[in-house]
Amino acid sequence: MGNKKKSTIKDIANVLGITPSAVSKALNNNPRISEKTKIAVQQVAKNLNYQPNHLASALRKGKSNLVGVIIPRANSNFFSSVVEKMEEVLNSHGYNVIMTQSNESYEKECRNIDALLYTQVDGVIASMANETVELEYYQKIKSKGIPLILFDRGENDLEVDYVGIDDYMTSQMVVKHLVEQGCKRIAHIAGFQHSRIYKNRIRGYKDALVEFDLPISKDLIIESNLGIDDGRRSMKKLLELPIRPDAIYAAGDWAALGALQVLKEVGIKVPEEMALVGFSNEPFTSFVSPPISTINQHNSEIGRITAETFLDRMENPSKEVTLNKIILEAELIIRQSSKNK
Amino acid sequence: MGNKKKSTIKDIANVLGITPSAVSKALNNNPRISEKTKIAVQQVAKNLNYQPNHLASALRKGKSNLVGVIIPRANSNFFSSVVEKMEEVLNSHGYNVIMTQSNESYEKECRNIDALLYTQVDGVIASMANETVELEYYQKIKSKGIPLILFDRGENDLEVDYVGIDDYMTSQMVVKHLVEQGCKRIAHIAGFQHSRIYKNRIRGYKDALVEFDLPISKDLIIESNLGIDDGRRSMKKLLELPIRPDAIYAAGDWAALGALQVLKEVGIKVPEEMALVGFSNEPFTSFVSPPISTINQHNSEIGRITAETFLDRMENPSKEVTLNKIILEAELIIRQSSKNK
DNA sequence: TAGATTTGCTCCATCGATTGAACAAAACTA
DNA sequence: TAGTTTTGTTCAATCGATGGAGCAAATCTA
Numbered sequence: 028m029g030n031k032k033k034s035t036i037k038d039i040a041n042v043l044g045i046t047p048s049a050v051s052k053a054l055n056n057n058p059r060i061s062e063k064t065k066i067a068v069q070q071v072a073k074n075l076n077y078q079p080n081h082l083a084s085a086l087r088k089g090k091s092n093l094v095g096v097i098i099p100r101a102n103s104n105f106f107s108s109v110v111e112k113m114e115e116v117l118n119s120h121g122y123n124v125i126m127t128q129s130n131e132s133y134e135k136e137c138r139n140i141d142a143l144l145y146t147q148v149d150g151v152i153a154s155m156a157n158e159t160v161e162l163e164y165y166q167k168i169k170s171k172g173i174p175l176i177l178f179d180r181g182e183n184d185l186e187v188d189y190v191g192i193d194d195y196m197t198s199q200m201v202v203k204h205l206v207e208q209g210c211k212r213i214a215h216i217a218g219f220q221h222s223r224i225y226k227n228r229i230r231g232y233k234d235a236l237v238e239f240d241l242p243i244s245k246d247l248i249i250e251s252n253l254g255i256d257d258g259r260r261s262m263k264k265l266l267e268l269p270i271r272p273d274a275i276y277a278a279g280d281w282a283a284l285g286a287l288q289v290l291k292e293v294g295i296k297v298p299e300e301m302a303l304v305g306f307s308n309e310p311f312t313s314f315v316s317p318p319i320s321t322i323n324q325h326n327s328e329i330g331r332i333t334a335e336t337f338l339d340r341m342e343n344p345s346k347e348v349t350l351n352k353i354i355l356e357a358e359l360i361i362r363q364s365s366k367n368k
Numbered sequence: 369m370g371n372k373k374k375s376t377i378k379d380i381a382n383v384l385g386i387t388p389s390a391v392s393k394a395l396n397n398n399p400r401i402s403e404k405t406k407i408a409v410q411q412v413a414k415n416l417n418y419q420p421n422h423l424a425s426a427l428r429k430g431k432s433n434l435v436g437v438i439i440p441r442a443n444s445n446f447f448s449s450v451v452e453k454m455e456e457v458l459n460s461h462g463y464n465v466i467m468t469q470s471n472e473s474y475e476k477e478c479r480n481i482d483a484l485l486y487t488q489v490d491g492v493i494a495s496m497a498n499e500t501v502e503l504e505y506y507q508k509i510k511s512k513g514i515p516l517i518l519f520d521r522g523e524n525d526l527e528v529d530y531v532g533i534d535d536y537m538t539s540q541m542v543v544k545h546l547v548e549q550g551c552k553r554i555a556h557i558a559g560f561q562h563s564r565i566y567k568n569r570i571r572g573y574k575d576a577l578v579e580f581d582l583p584i585s586k587d588l589i590i591e592s593n594l595g596i597d598d599g600r601r602s603m604k605k606l607l608e609l610p611i612r613p614d615a616i617y618a619a620g621d622w623a624a625l626g627a628l629q630v631l632k633e634v635g636i637k638v639p640e641e642m643a644l645v646g647f648s649n650e651p652f653t654s655f656v657s658p659p660i661s662t663i664n665q666h667n668s669e670i671g672r673i674t675a676e677t678f679l680d681r682m683e684n685p686s687k688e689v690t691l692n693k694i695i696l697e698a699e700l701i702i703r704q705s706s707k708n709k
Numbered sequence: 710t711a712g713a714t715t716t717g718c719t720c721c722a723t724c725g726a727t728t729g730a731a732c733a734a735a736a737c738t739a
Numbered sequence: 740t741a742g743t744t745t746t747g748t749t750c751a752a753t754c755g756a757t758g759g760a761g762c763a764a765a766t767c768t769a
Contacts, residue, residue: 033512035755046719051756061717076511081486082427083755086724091423093487101451101467107443111469123483126442126467128452142464145422146434170417171374255655288655311652314596314629376725387749392726402747424725427754714767720760727753737744 034075042071054079085147094337095143096126097136097153099180104309105326106154109178112330113152120338122149131252133158140164150174150337155182157252160221169348174340178333179324180224186350188340190333192324192357194224198231199238200359201276201304201322206239208367210274210302214247216261216286218278225250228278228306247272251282258285266293273301274365280305280312283319287364303364317363324357375416383412395420426488435678436484437467438477438494440521445650446667447495450519453671454493461679463490472593474499481505491515491678496523498593501562510689515681519674520665523564527691529681531674533665533698535565539572540579541700542617542645542663547580549708551615551643555588557602557627559619566591569619569647588613592623599626607634614642615706621646621653624660628705644705658704665698 036050043050045064053060053068071077085091094117098106114124125143129136136156141164143151150173153165157180165185168175174188181189205213215232218225229248236243246268251257258277262285265272277283283305287297295301297317305312305321312319332353340346377391384391386405394401394409412418426432435458439447455465466484470477477497482505484492491514494506498521506526509516515529522530546554556573559566570589577584587609592598599618603626606613618624624646628638636642638658646653646662653660673694681687 036757037755047755048720048757049718052718052758055757057758059717064717078485080427080488080755082423082432082488083724084757086421086423086427086726087755087757089724100448101442102445102448104443107441107469110442111471114469118479118483123466123487124468125464127465128448128455130452138459142459144419146464147421147423255651284655291657310596311655314625314652315655316632316657377727378725388725389727389750390748393728393748396727398728400747405747421725424754425727427756428725428727430754710769712768714765716765717763719762722759723757725754729750729752731750732748733746734748735744735746738742739740 033080034077035080036077038075039068039071039077042075043067091147091149092122093146093148094122094124095139095146095148095151095153096124097129097139097143097151098126099129099131099154099156101126101128103307105179105307105324108326109154109330109333112327113334116331116334117337129156131156131158133161137164140168144168144171148173150176150341152176152178152333152337154178155180155222157219157222174337174348176333176337176340178329180222181352182223183350187348188336188351188353190329190336190353191224191355192322192329193354194227195231195234197322197357197359198228198276199235200357201306202232202235202239204320204359204361205274205276205302205304205365206235206241208274208298208302208365211241212247212270212272213241213274213276214249214265214272216253216258216265216275216277216279216282217248217250218253219250225278232276253277253279253282255281255285255288258282258287259289260285262286262289266295271301274303275301276304278306280307280309280319280321283321284311284315287315287319297364298366302367304359308360313362320362320365321360322357323360325355328355374421375418376421377418379416380409380412380418383416384408432488432490433463434487434489435463435465436480436487436489436492436494437465438470438480438484438492439467440470440472440495440497442467442469444648446520446648446665449667450495450671450674453668454675457672457675458678470497470500472497472499474502478505481509485509485512489514491517491682493517493519493674493678495519496521496563498560498563515678515689517674517678517681519670521563521565522693524691528689529677529692529694531670531677531694532565532696533663533670534695535568536572536575538663538698538700539569539617540576541698543573543576543580545661545700545702546615546617546643546645546706547576547582549615549639549643549706552582553588553611553613554582554615554617555606555613556590557594557599557606557616557618557620557623558589558591559594560591566619573617594618594620594623596622596626596629599623599628600630601626603627603630607636612642615644616642617645619647621648621650621660621662624662625652625656628656628660638705639707643708645700649701654703661703661706662701663698664701666696669696 036047039050040047053065127139176188178190249261308321308323312321377388380391381388394406468480517529519531590602649662649664653662
């Protein structure tokens with residue numbers, strides 16, 4: 028019953044009068060161990076409530092079966108559902124996931140990386156914090172010789188596997204949609220340029236404007252962290268312009284929500300006077316009023332493919348590590364906030 | 369530069385012509401090692417880019433400095449902010465956190481427990497899945513002799529430390545508030561009875577009704593998982609009653625949101641015709657319209673105290689493990705959804 | 710039935726770090 | 740200067756699991 032002390036293969040060996048190595052081999056289903064012994068070992072293991080010591084086998088094998096995952100925030104539908112799927116895939120291949128949050132802080136991210144390396148993870152899957160510009164710590168992971176896979180927020184310079192959507196194309200799609208709704212003066216509440224994905228969204232936005240013969244105005248692009256307050260501030264700034272925009276494309280749903288709040292407060296009708304599109308398909312976008320048009324990034328797909336890319340690296344360690352981008356298609360979900368009948 | 373192979377204390381020892389054990393002692397600041405040697409070791413360690421192998425020291429010391437955390441969902445403001453604070457406290461004491469999600473599934477929870485035990489965590493901090501009734505797996509943690517701390521969703525029968533709010537009192541506070549707004553027929557969209565916290569919320573609700581001389585009706589209490597769809601379904605059921613309620617107290621914000629959606633769809637005015645109160649202070653409650661009254665559980669406090677309780681257990685392993693409830697006070701945030709001028 | 714092969718296990722070194730015991734050299738004491 | 744203490748290090752065992760080499764017994768082959 029209350030057998031508190033943990034048992035080892037040695038204990039099992041003692042009970043059966045065989046050696047620990049025989050027990051180890053039996054547990055690992057080694058063909059050179061007789062069926063009889065294997066069954067006996069299983070039985071005794073169960074009786075003694077034996078649990079293998081992962082530290083010992085990991086040390087011996089030089090493999091911990093742990094995967095470190097770094098995300099900016101767990102409290103985001105996108106990241107939590109990506110991680111959920113990743114866990115599912117990795118677990119089914121014998122890996123356990125250690126999930127850490129950077130809270131968008133570069134410093135926290137560095138500490139997380141150190142903690143993961145210290146824990147001897149077999150690899151790292153990460154989405155970079157908004158703040159992150161220096162890549163030194165990520166280089167540290169690479170120099171350890173363990174796989175590093177980035178998703179969503181990546182960086183070309185690291186030259187590693189990357190899984191994400193085509194931000195450039197997706198942005199163009201958003202602008203095209205807004206133009207089709209009759210919008211002529213489209214503002215962009217953007218993420219910070221230094222982050223690859225936000226830079227691409229800005230590029231896509233600008234290039235689409237050019238394509239539709241609309242003027243690009245610096246005043247209509249405001250960079251921020253894309254939080255709800257950032258969205259509010261940006262919206263207020265846009266409303267102070269001499270000619271105000273007739274559409275807002277926010278590079279994040281929370282910023283879109285902040286913008287929507289301000290619009291409601293000042294009595295500007297959405298979508299009649301101002302169309303609005305967000306990004307990420309956070310659940311709340313569907314139940315605020317009006318529901319916000321947004322981008323579905325196929326979260327589970329990103330999670331699945333990222334995990335599979337990691338597994339592939341583990342299985343082919345000799346494969347040369349280079350920039351390897353896997354780009355998925357995103358989907359525009361049109362809701363009331365950008366519908367002009 | 370690209371020295372990919374990781375160095376060990378043996379490598380350091382070779383460079384300096386001393387033994388690995390001297391290096392180990394130097395790195396651990398053993399008083400019997402000369403200052404000169406310590407400095408030399410530090411220097412060489414840096415040059416060789418030495419990183420201690422956690423697996424080896426954890427195996428030897430019988431302590432991994434890892435804490436397993438199990439939460440129902442990461443995509444919840446409550447849980448993610450609790451975990452964030454826990455991480456902060458535990459990190460500052462040399463522990464790393466392995467965070468896993470049960471997704472409210474008992475089976476996933478069991479697998480998570482196994483994975484954590486396998487990883488040789490020094491302790492487990494958990495909030496139980498809604499589905500969980502069997503305590504066998506949690507007993508398994510206890511029987512390992514490592515600390516188990518529960519927060520928010522706990523279970524008396526496990527007889528371990530628990531950190532949470534006083535659900536009974538809080539529920540009474542909600543009902544009192546609704547009565548003060550003039551409500552006479554208060555429905556409760558409840559969580560499942562088998563979960564201690566939801567049972568207490570139901571008890572508090574009922575006892576408060578009695579206190580205010582209001583009738584308790586079975587029809588007005590609907591148990592569910594408290595998701596958004598559960599809230600919708602429950603609300604629809606309540607609207608089918610011969611006499612419909614004039615207030616809804618939902619034991620979770622998502623259920624409250626679902627209820628609100630239905631009310632808006634059928635054109636019932638909130639709060640004029642029906643008051644609404646949720647639970648947990650999820651961010652969206654403040655920005656839907658009307659903003660939903662809810663309960664602030666002081667997330668960071670719960671995280672901090674839970675972590676400290678864990679640390680206390682680690683420092684005093686001999687302390688007898690019994691039911692030890694630490695109860696924090698919650699706060700009712702009154703917003704428009706339950707304000708009757 | 711001698712010789713070759715297979716089977717089933719034991720033996721032992723190993724993963725990297727830790728730690729108490731042991732021990733030589735240096736420093737101190739009387 | 741002999742004896743004691745302190746200092747700085749080495750030695751050896753250990754944490755638990757693993758796996759290749761080795762070896763005796765069982766089984767197969769001709």
